[in-house]
Amino acid sequence: MAGLSPEQVRKFQEDGFLVLEGVFSPEECEGLKARIAEIVAGMEVPLHCRTEFSTDKEETLRAQGNSEYFLTSGDKIRFFFEKDVFDKEGNFKVPKEMSINKIGHGLHARDPVFKKITHSPIVQAITRNLGYEEPVVVQSMYIFKQPHIGGEVLAHQDSTFLYTEPLGSLLGFWIAVEDATLENGCLFFIPGSHKGGISERWIRAPPGSVPATYFIGSKKVYDDSSFIATPIRKGGLVLFHGEAVHKSELNRSSGSRHAYTFHIMESKGISWSKDNWLQPTPELPFPALYS
Numbered sequence: 001m002a003g004l005s006p007e008q009v010r011k012f013q014e015d016g017f018l019v020l021e022g023v024f025s026p027e028e029c030e031g032l033k034a035r036i037a038e039i040v041a042g043m044e045v046p047l048h049c050r051t052e053f054s055t056d057k058e059e060t061l062r063a064q065g066n067s068e069y070f071l072t073s074g075d076k077i078r079f080f081f082e083k084d085v086f087d088k089e090g091n092f093k094v095p096k097e098m099s100i101n102k103i104g105h106g107l108h109a110r111d112p113v114f115k116k117i118t119h120s121p122i123v124q125a126i127t128r129n130l131g132y133e134e135p136v137v138v139q140s141m142y143i144f145k146q147p148h149i150g151g152e153v154l155a156h157q158d159s160t161f162l163y164t165e166p167l168g169s170l171l172g173f174w175i176a177v178e179d180a181t182l183e184n185g186c187l188f189f190i191p192g193s194h195k196g197g198i199s200e201r202w203i204r205a206p207p208g209s210v211p212a213t214y215f216i217g218s219k220k221v222y223d224d225s226s227f228i229a230t231p232i233r234k235g236g237l238v239l240f241h242g243e244a245v246h247k248s249e250l251n252r253s254s255g256s257r258h259a260y261t262f263h264i265m266e267s268k269g270i271s272w273s274k275d276n277w278l279q280p281t282p283e284l285p286f287p288a289l290y291s
């Protein structure tokens, strides 16, 4: 695949997401998995940083909002966990490699294997096809969706968490490192939902505030029947607009559903909100995608 056809660009603009099979090779996917296995083998997470991941509003505020470990992860490789994987003392109740919800949020810069795939020629070509002139990478995550316990991700818009001024330039890349199916928790989208703006924002409070983050606006309730499933095979890529409403369900299968995802934004004439939880740092300014 050399890039997007004009028809694919039109479809992306209309729906707010695009499913592209066979973009990356099985070997590239295996390379990502192998590298993640090495990173997990070396994982060290202090007891007080064992943070469970959630997109539920209240749980987000409770579990992440106050957590320095999460809020300072933008330029690092850090680990976030499924629910109920720790006992009262913070010890793992399940094998540690089966406990992780995701790793984030600086893989694209801090690890050479993930850096290479993020800046791969096909990613750059797609981004050019969509008209980006000076795109920068703002964050990345490796999502495990563990067998049986890989939690539901509630319907949301990524621009709630990663806000740009003006809106409209956030773009998500979601690479299926393993097959994503109806049983193991593939993504679901509401076609056209990127055209209606966002309903809420997650804001970082001034330093020293408790809680450290808060929501403004209100969560919309979406009709389940308006979502369409996007199952995709290993090596496929789902592209999505920052305002596209999406979700994924619990992994009910006995296999994992690994994915590598990262977000870019246009930096020419568009600014990153200083209110976002994630901020570029002197150690890691947002890297240019075209390099």
Ligand code: AKG
Residues within 6 Å of the ligand: 143, 145, 153, 158, 185, 186, 187, 246, 247, 248, 259, 261
């Ligand atoms: C996101 O990256 O915004 C997602 O919603 C990912 C959900 C998933 O991979 O299940």
